[in-house]
Amino acid sequence: GENVEQHPSTLSVQEGDSAVIKCTYSDSASNYFPWYKQELGKRPQLIIDIRSNVGEKKDQRIAVTLNKTAKHFSLHITETQPEDSAVYFCAAWGGADGLTFGKGTHLIIQP
Amino acid sequence: GAGVSQSPSNKVTEKGKDVELRCDPISGHTALYWYRQSLGQGLEFLIYFQGNSAPDKSGLPSDRFSAERTGGSVSTLTIQRTQQEDSAVYLCASSLVLVSDTQYFGPGTRLTVL
Numbered sequence: 001g002e003n004v005e006q007h008p009s010t011l012s013v014q015e016g017d018s019a020v021i022k023c024t025y026s027d028s029a030s031n032y033f034p035w036y037k038q039e040l041g042k043r044p045q046l047i048i049d050i051r052s053n054v055g056e057k058k059d060q061r062i063a064v065t066l067n068k069t070a071k072h073f074s075l076h077i078t079e080t081q082p083e084d085s086a087v088y089f090c091a092a093w094g095g096a097d098g099l100t101f102g103k104g105t106h107l108i109i110q111p
Numbered sequence: 112g113a114g115v116s117q118s119p120s121n122k123v124t125e126k127g128k129d130v131e132l133r134c135d136p137i138s139g140h141t142a143l144y145w146y147r148q149s150l151g152q153g154l155e156f157l158i159y160f161q162g163n164s165a166p167d168k169s170g171l172p173s174d175r176f177s178a179e180r181t182g183g184s185v186s187t188l189t190i191q192r193t194q195q196e197d198s199a200v201y202l203c204a205s206s207l208v209l210v211s212d213t214q215y216f217g218p219g220t221r222l223t224v225l
Binding site: 034044046049089098099100101102103104 | 146159170214215218
């Protein structure tokens with residue numbers, strides 16, 4: 001089955017700086033890669049996703065890049081704000097197993 | 112429109128009891144998923160339904176876990192003879208058609224086994 005590794009587990013950045021979270025996956029057949037934001041005690045919310053037929057996707061301050069050859073994808077958040085503080089999960093769809101999630105990154109935005 | 116709903120929101124039970132968790136997907140979504148999130152941990156995939164069928168049940172943690180979906184809509188996750196290690200938040204998600212369509216999560220059911 002699919003295996004997703006996510007780094008770092010904790011990331012602290014100054015407000016206004018950029019944050020980058022990286023994930024690798026194992027199943028070359030995976031073709032859908034969503035990112036979820038989860039605030040404390042709340043459900044995961046999809047913030048951006050990318051499919052294997054594109055290399056990059058942007059939505060305002062958030063972007064995701066995908067390198068299929070290297071089997072890794074990254075989340076980029078620019079001009080970070082206090083409300084960006086949360087746990088972020090990457091995931092990959094590897095066929096009939098549903099989504100396989102990374103273990104999460106706790107993003108802390110320092111004022 | 113209405114999102115994915117789950118009930119109950121919280122369930123406290125005694126070890127050895129059976130529990131039933133319910134998920135109402137977004138109307139029209141044919142794919143439905145169950146995940147488990149233990150305290151401070153990531154999300155663990157349990158099972159998914161395409162219509163009323165579950166193609167692969169190997170993600171269920173043990174034979175005490177079962178799930179069904181009827182009418183292509185509501186799904187129930189049943190845990191028999193609950194154990195303390197079953198304590199977690201159980202999340203349901205649904206997507207329009209394909210497994211790789213965008214999944215929308217419900218609020219979860221927090222299960223505590225005493």
